[in-house]
Amino acid sequence: MSVGDKTVRSLDMPVSPxxxxxxxxxxxxxxxxxxxxxxAPESTSIISIAPQYGLFINGVMxxxxxxxxxxxxxxxxxxxxxxxxxxxxDVEKAVAAAESAFGKWRRLAPSERAKYIFRLARxxxxxxxxxxxxxxxxxxxxxxxxxxxxxPLSAAHFFYYAGWADKLEWAFPNRRVEPVGVVGQIxxxxxxxxxxxxxxxxxxxxxxxVVLKPAETTPLTALLFAEVCQQAGLPDGVVNxxxxxxxxxxxxxxxxxxxxxxxxxxxxxGKGIARALAGSDRRLTLELGGKAANIVFADAPLDQAVEGxxxxxYFNQGHVCCAGSRLxxxxxxxxxxxxxxxxxxxxxxxxxxxxxxxxxxxINSKVQxxxxxxxxxxxxxxxxxxxxxxCPLPGKGYWFAPSLFTGVSTSHRIAREEIFGPVLSVLTFxxxxxxxxxxxxxxxxxxxxxxxDKGSRVLWMAQRLxxxxxxxxxxxxxxxxxxxxxYRESGYGREGGWHGLLPYVELSD
Ligand code: NAD
Ligand code: MN
Numbered sequence: 001m002s003v004g005d006k007t008v009r010s011l012d013m014p015v016s017p018x019x020x021x022x023x024x025x026x027x028x029x030x031x032x033x034x035x036x037x038x039x040a041p042e043s044t045s046i047i048s049i050a051p052q053y054g055l056f057i058n059g060v061m062x063x064x065x066x067x068x069x070x071x072x073x074x075x076x077x078x079x080x081x082x083x084x085x086x087x088x089x090d091v092e093k094a095v096a097a098a099e100s101a102f103g104k105w106r107r108l109a110p111s112e113r114a115k116y117i118f119r120l121a122r123x124x125x126x127x128x129x130x131x132x133x134x135x136x137x138x139x140x141x142x143x144x145x146x147x148x149x150x151x152p153l154s155a156a157h158f159f160y161y162a163g164w165a166d167k168l169e170w171a172f173p174n175r176r177v178e179p180v181g182v183v184g185q186i187x188x189x190x191x192x193x194x195x196x197x198x199x200x201x202x203x204x205x206x207x208x209x210v211v212l213k214p215a216e217t218t219p220l221t222a223l224l225f226a227e228v229c230q231q232a233g234l235p236d237g238v239v240n241x242x243x244x245x246x247x248x249x250x251x252x253x254x255x256x257x258x259x260x261x262x263x264x265x266x267x268x269x270g271k272g273i274a275r276a277l278a279g280s281d282r283r284l285t286l287e288l289g290g291k292a293a294n295i296v297f298a299d300a301p302l303d304q305a306v307e308g309x310x311x312x313x314y315f316n317q318g319h320v321c322c323a324g325s326r327l328x329x330x331x332x333x334x335x336x337x338x339x340x341x342x343x344x345x346x347x348x349x350x351x352x353x354x355x356x357x358x359x360x361x362x363i364n365s366k367v368q369x370x371x372x373x374x375x376x377x378x379x380x381x382x383x384x385x386x387x388x389x390x391c392p393l394p395g396k397g398y399w400f401a402p403s404l405f406t407g408v409s410t411s412h413r414i415a416r417e418e419i420f421g422p423v424l425s426v427l428t429f430x431x432x433x434x435x436x437x438x439x440x441x442x443x444x445x446x447x448x449x450x451x452x453d454k455g456s457r458v459l460w461m462a463q464r465l466x467x468x469x470x471x472x473x474x475x476x477x478x479x480x481x482x483x484x485x486x487y488r489e490s491g492y493g494r495e496g497g498w499h500g501l502l503p504y505v506e507l508s509d
Pocket of ligand 2: 266269
């Protein structure tokens with residue numbers, strides 16, 4: 001459903017009677033069940049990690065002799081392997097390969113291009129267990145999430161855009177549709193394979209060729225994807241993967257032959273990239289952070305809302321740009337709701353990401369853990385009240401307990417700044433207009449959640465919330481057909497759906 005240029009998604013599956021049970025008995029019943037259900041952690045024998053990795057340029061993996069950057073398992077602090085930081089000279093080679101591939105790739109019959117993209121999607125599905133374990137070992141996210149969300153949605157994204165490849169004439173009727181050229185794509189560490197899919201799939205469908213840089217802490221699924229490109233017989237140079245950190249990113253941004261940059265990451269780096277491209281004819285889309293409001297009205301199905309709020313902030317340890325990190329509770333129901341929420345938080349299992357019953361995994365890196373700790377300290381210093389369930393954290397690795405702040409005012413740093421961790425800030429409101437004002441009181445505008453029994457109120461709210469995605473009675477629901485992107489400091493451009501093709505096509509009459 002669309003309201004203006006916003007996407008409004010609502011729960012599309014019937015809710016089980018247990019989930020909407022108005023009493024807390026559903027949760028109490030679930031607790032002992034979950035305890036008994038302990039199982040052996042997912043085996044890592046399905047994955048193989050080389051000691052060192054080179055770069056994927058022109059269809060070939062270079063030897064990795066100069067691999068110096070350690071890749072760490074954040075749950076154990078074990079060094080998994082070393083990767084290579086691509087230099088400007090490497091970027092030059094990758095762009096040259098992508099340019100030479102572009103000449104052929106763009107002229108390939110669209111139905112043939114589609115076949116390659118479908119093949120990438122199918123191989124991702126076939127190797128999904130391997131990808132899921134690797135994503136979890138490298139990034140710290142619970143295996144349940146990589147298995148059920150990250151990898152299937154990545155494959156779905158390739159399937160979806162493969163379908164567009166031979167329908168561009170219908171997507172843009174009466175226009176001449178051409179690809180843009182070589183595109184540079186820089187992605188973050190929170191959803192490594194999914195962000196790769198969001199970037200590469202539409203680019204290839206429209207006939208572009210790609211130079212992509214994964215984040216320095218999470219390069220492993222992108223490197224495995226390079227192998228998938230070879231397995232699919234994708235023509236050499238159509239996809240090039242360069243590992244490295246900010247320096248490699250800058251070299252990609254500065255390369256004059258790259259016609260378009262797609263970036264997902266921090267607002268600070270995004271603004272720097274916008275400055276670097278200002279005045280040039282090179283294109284840019286930015287998907288930056290967020291500080292989304294998850295708004296619960298008194299008439300909402302409360303147990304279902306508790307689940308949505310938990311999922312909204314603790315999914316992927318809160319390393320989610322659209323995380324529902326500000327909970328806005330209607331005053332009349334606030335105390336009741338907070339009681340249920342605290343009880344539910346006490347049931348979250350924090351620990352081994354490879355354990356199928358883990359709800360909250362490891363924080364992605366030491367640097368990110370320090371950022372979270374700093375902001376939580378600031379929250380306490382500003383006078384907000386911190387609640388954390390009693391949960392033993394493993395001795396090694398990077399961990400942070402699920403956290404909840406009450407007594408938060410709109411001026412507090414924890415109400416304004418993106419924490420990008422498992423930390424929820426709670427505010428209250430009285431009227432719908434009050435909720436809108438508080439929700440929009442942010443520099444960001446990526447997403448929002450609305451929990452209410454009234455359909456008319458969902459629409460009223462969606463029209464007023466300055467956020468690219470509004471979820472109604474659900475949260476963090478993704479679909480490749482649905483455009484995703486922000487207002488204001490959350491960036492510009494949309495990924496997903498028909499809208500997601502626009503940045504990758506050149507239209508003329
Ligand atoms: P970042 O913006 O520094 O990193 C994102 C990507 O950009 C990485 O691949 C990185 O190597 C690359 N990069 C870094 N500097 C660059 C430069 N000057 N030019 C080109 N590319 C560059 O993000 P971070 O430092 O890992 O995280 C900082 C904060 O950003 C987080 O705490 C979080 O608030 C936010 N963040 C948001 C998202 C999102 O999905 N919107 C993702 C990651 C981080
Ligand atoms: Mn950074």
